[in-house]
Amino acid sequence: MFSILNKQILGPNIKRLDISAPLIAQKARPGQFVMIAPFARSEAIPLSVVKVSPEKGIITLIVQEIGETTQQLGNMPLNEPLFSMAGPLGKSFRPEKLGQVVCVATGIGAAQILPIAQSLKDAGNKVLGVLGAKTRRELFLEPQVRPACHQLFVGTEDGTYQQKATASILVKKILGKEDIRLVYAVGSLDMMSEICQMTKEKQIPMLVQLDFPISCPTGVCASCRIKVGGRWVLGCEEGPEFDGHQMDFDDLQKRRDAWEEFRTQHQPQEAMSLSKMFLEAWKK
Amino acid sequence: MLQPRPTVQHKEKRLKNFEEVSQGLAKRVCFEEAKRCPQCSDPTCKPGCPLGIDIPGFIRLLREGETTQALQKIQEENDFPAICGRVCLAPCEKSCVLEKEGAAIGIRALERFAADHGKTRSAMDEHRRPRLQRVAIVGSGPAGLAAAARLSRRGYAVTVFEASALVGGILRYGVPEFRLPRQVLDQEIEGLKTKGVQFQTNAHLGRMFSISKIFEQGFAAILLAVGTGAPRLGSIPGEELAGVYYGRELLMKIHLARQKNLMKNFPMALGAQVVVLGDGYLAVDCARVCARRQTQVSLVFSRAEEELKIHAQDREDMMEEGIQIMPSTQVLEIISNSAGAVSGVRCVRMDFADPFSDGNWQLVAVPDSEFIIDAQTVVLASAESQVTPLQHWIPELRIQNERIWIDSQTAMTSMQGVFAAGDVVTGAGRLVDALASGKRVAENIDEYLKAK
Numbered sequence: 161m162f163s164i165l166n167k168q169i170l171g172p173n174i175k176r177l178d179i180s181a182p183l184i185a186q187k188a189r190p191g192q193f194v195m196i197a198p199f200a201r202s203e204a205i206p207l208s209v210v211k212v213s214p215e216k217g218i219i220t221l222i223v224q225e226i227g228e229t230t231q232q233l234g235n236m237p238l239n240e241p242l243f244s245m246a247g248p249l250g251k252s253f254r255p256e257k258l259g260q261v262v263c264v265a266t267g268i269g270a271a272q273i274l275p276i277a278q279s280l281k282d283a284g285n286k287v288l289g290v291l292g293a294k295t296r297r298e299l300f301l302e303p304q305v306r307p308a309c310h311q312l313f314v315g316t317e318d319g320t321y322q323q324k325a326t327a328s329i330l331v332k333k334i335l336g337k338e339d340i341r342l343v344y345a346v347g348s349l350d351m352m353s354e355i356c357q358m359t360k361e362k363q364i365p366m367l368v369q370l371d372f373p374i375s376c377p378t379g380v381c382a383s384c385r386i387k388v389g390g391r392w393v394l395g396c397e398e399g400p401e402f403d404g405h406q407m408d409f410d411d412l413q414k415r416r417d418a419w420e421e422f423r424t425q426h427q428p429q430e431a432m433s434l435s436k437m438f439l440e441a442w443k444k
Numbered sequence: 445m446l447q448p449r450p451t452v453q454h455k456e457k458r459l460k461n462f463e464e465v466s467q468g469l470a471k472r473v474c475f476e477e478a479k480r481c482p483q484c485s486d487p488t489c490k491p492g493c494p495l496g497i498d499i500p501g502f503i504r505l506l507r508e509g510e511t512t513q514a515l516q517k518i519q520e521e522n523d524f525p526a527i528c529g530r531v532c533l534a535p536c537e538k539s540c541v542l543e544k545e546g547a548a549i550g551i552r553a554l555e556r557f558a559a560d561h562g563k564t565r566s567a568m569d570e571h572r573r574p575r576l577q578r579v580a581i582v583g584s585g586p587a588g589l590a591a592a593a594r595l596s597r598r599g600y601a602v603t604v605f606e607a608s609a610l611v612g613g614i615l616r617y618g619v620p621e622f623r624l625p626r627q628v629l630d631q632e633i634e635g636l637k638t639k640g641v642q643f644q645t646n647a648h649l650g651r652m653f654s655i656s657k658i659f660e661q662g663f664a665a666i667l668l669a670v671g672t673g674a675p676r677l678g679s680i681p682g683e684e685l686a687g688v689y690y691g692r693e694l695l696m697k698i699h700l701a702r703q704k705n706l707m708k709n710f711p712m713a714l715g716a717q718v719v720v721l722g723d724g725y726l727a728v729d730c731a732r733v734c735a736r737r738q739t740q741v742s743l744v745f746s747r748a749e750e751e752l753k754i755h756a757q758d759r760e761d762m763m764e765e766g767i768q769i770m771p772s773t774q775v776l777e778i779i780s781n782s783a784g785a786v787s788g789v790r791c792v793r794m795d796f797a798d799p800f801s802d803g804n805w806q807l808v809a810v811p812d813s814e815f816i817i818d819a820q821t822v823v824l825a826s827a828e829s830q831v832t833p834l835q836h837w838i839p840e841l842r843i844q845n846e847r848i849w850i851d852s853q854t855a856m857t858s859m860q861g862v863f864a865a866g867d868v869v870t871g872a873g874r875l876v877d878a879l880a881s882g883k884r885v886a887e888n889i890d891e892y893l894k895a896k
Contacts, residue, residue: 187652197609203701203711204609244609246646376617378607378648379833381696382674387684392677397833418686418784426713426820 162242165218167234171300173225174268175234176210182217184209184247190255190275191369191401194219194247195377198232202243205229206374208272208400209248222271222301249377250400253367255283258341262334263309264290264355266327266347270301272369273346277308280344286310288334292327292351296320328354340364345404349416353409366404370395370412387411447550448473450757455764459736462706464625465761466530469550474557478507481549484541489551492539494880495528497521499536499551506554515562518555523593524879526628527586529556531619533725533874534755552755564635577893580605580663582649585613586875587866588669589633590882591889592641598890602641603663607648608700614671617699618692620729621706622736623758650837655862664896665889668848668857668864669882672829672872680721680824682778687715687786691726691825698733707736714739715820719789721745721775722825724753725875728762730823735765742768742817744775746794746807770817774809778822788816827872834868847871855888863889 166178184194188209197204205227211220225234236242253276261280265273270291281287289309293299294317306312313334315325323330328351334340335358343359345352346369359366372384372395384395389406393399451467452458458465469477481503489499497518505514518525532552540548579595581588584606592602610616611633615624637643647653649670658666675690677683694712701711716739720731723745731741745752749771752759763769772794781787793813796805835843842849842858850857850864857864865885866878 375700381693383693422686422785423713
């Protein structure tokens with residue numbers, strides 16, 4: 161049975177969970193994810209595995225409490241059995257000794273870049289980390305990413321913390337100075353497409369991790385379909401890691417915006433519960 | 445006298461809930477219906493059933509009032525009468541002698557009556573020869589469950605591996621609750637557990653374990669019953685638009701969200717007008733789910749109206765729910781609006797014609813008959829599907845015509861001791877065929893293990 165052994169609050173609404181899962185801990189590699197459902201009535205959500213200790217049989221996840229299921233997960237008491245956890249799923253990242261590499265992340269993408277940077281460092285590369293955020297409040301996991309890199313550059317768009325620059329500007333500076341062999345990016349599509357442009361010019365290999373909705377992790381429902389290099393692939397089968405140079409980010413962004421608009425337009429109206437009505441009335 | 449209709453929820457009430465529509469036959473109606481069966485000396489319904497149930501036999505017991513014995517008669521051949529009595533396509537009724545008069549015996553409803561009201565044999569009664577051999581079944585859909593029931597009856601220790609969190613496969617994630625209540629499914633699975641079948645959930649063949657790992661654990665044979673893969677992507681222009689769902693995606697998403705009250709918390713966004721493409725149960729289920737969201741649903745398919753591949757009773761239920769059907773219509777493309785979302789579907793009428801005057805009549809597009817149906821959501825629910833991603837994980841498997849190849853005699857795949865059954869071999873088909881295939885392959889595994 162899976163249960164949460166330890167919880168640590170890392171920031172506003174961000175928690176680190178250590179979960180006992182011996183079988184998953186033996187197999188999980190950096191870049192893979194698990195599907196986790198805290199209760200029988202909750203939806204299973206994908207979360208990337210941040211750290212594995214096979215000898216203890218523990219996997220570490222970092223969760224940002226933004227939705228219903230993530231809140232349920234964050235509020236689970238210790239040692240309470242979780243309803244289900246399936247994994248490890250997705251393609252794993254295979255680190256090689258390359259030389260100098262850059263790991264870029266924005267927002268909560270920092271949780272996904274953490275195992276990648278660590279494995280690259282363990283493989284003997286010099287890892288230059290870049291974290292970007294809008295403001296200081298939206299900069300997550302900086303103390304956790306720092307030890308996984310040899311050098312960490314942090315930029316905020318409004319200059320409230322460290323350098324006043326976006327992640328892509330910081331990467332541009334690094335690419336101008338250093339001899340980089342690989343760039344790995346996780347985060348917003350804008351940032352990834354900008355960096356892909358730069359690396360394409362300099363012919364530097366580039367890997368990106370994309371996020372897509374996953375319902376079943378078994379390649380049956382096709383809700384994770386995504387267009388890569390002009391052909392449809394199933395994200396849960398062939399992702400979440402893709403070659404950045406093959407991606408058509410404009411197309412992806414356009415499609416994502418259209419879906420976003422469609423969802424907001426046709427989102428089912430939630431029936432108002434009695435307590436909610438009471439709250440609304442009380443506010444007035 | 446026509447086939448009696450089971451008691452159903454009122455058509456307006458049922459659009460406001462996801463509970464079971466049909467409540468089954470009343471006792472008196474059931475006995476009358478059973479008396480209507482002519483008990484042919486050479487029954488045509490029995491060969492019509494892929495499972496080979498002794499249909500006249502159980503109907504005779506039913507009309508004598510022996511419901512429990514009738515159920516046991518069915519259970520000799522079919523291990524899941526409660527499921528089959530609800531969701532089977534009932535090919536037996538098509539081959540009934542009274543079908544020509546338009547009044548076939550309601551065999552499906554009678555089977556359901558026996559399953560609901562009869563008492564099953566307890567696991568203790570079953571005479572079992574204990575055997576030491578263990579069999580692994582991958583996938584807990586219809587084929588996997590049927591094989592598990594059959595093999596455990598033969599005395600094997602069966603373990604079923606399921607990739608999702610809950611057992612049932614397509615029965616749980618692909619059949620809506622108003623057709624098959626989860627309580628019924630859970631009962632059938634509970635019954636298997638009492639017979640000694642073990643279930644291992646969250647176990648994905650390929651990612652978490654391999655075929656050789658299963659053999660290492662001491663299993664003597666493996667049955668692959670993993671079903672079909674993802675729908676075929678990119679077959680109609682405009683599939684990438686916002687508002688296009690695949691049928692499997694729609695049904696899986698609403699069932700995987702596991703909401704208590706689907707009316708209140710529906711997990712997907714649907715426009716006011718929905719077009720569903722397809723002519724099987726998948727399409728009809730999607731249409732009926734959408735109808736419960738107060739949308740205007742049209743079901744578009746290229747075949748003739750009477751070729752809709754569903755049971756007459758389900759069709760009647762569907763029509764009552766206000767679903768507009770558009771037969772003989774081929775979809776050419778999905779039209780987008782400026783924002784990249786669906787705004788309609790461009791279709792063309794189809795009709796039978798003899799284009800080369802050689803007596804070969806076929807469906808062709810009627811010239812100048814193109815028209816546009818307004819829609820904000822399109823559900824692509826044709827049964828066509830890709831080959832399962834299994835060959836990524838097991839490259840040794842021989843694939844033929846995008847399906848797993850099996851020996852027609854022994855049902856063994858190209859790997860020694862590995863068998864395959866159900867949709868993974870035949871492509872997406874009827875539920876009862878999958879059950880029959882699981883049952884048949886279980887017998888083959890029995891033979892193989894006896895000879896070993």
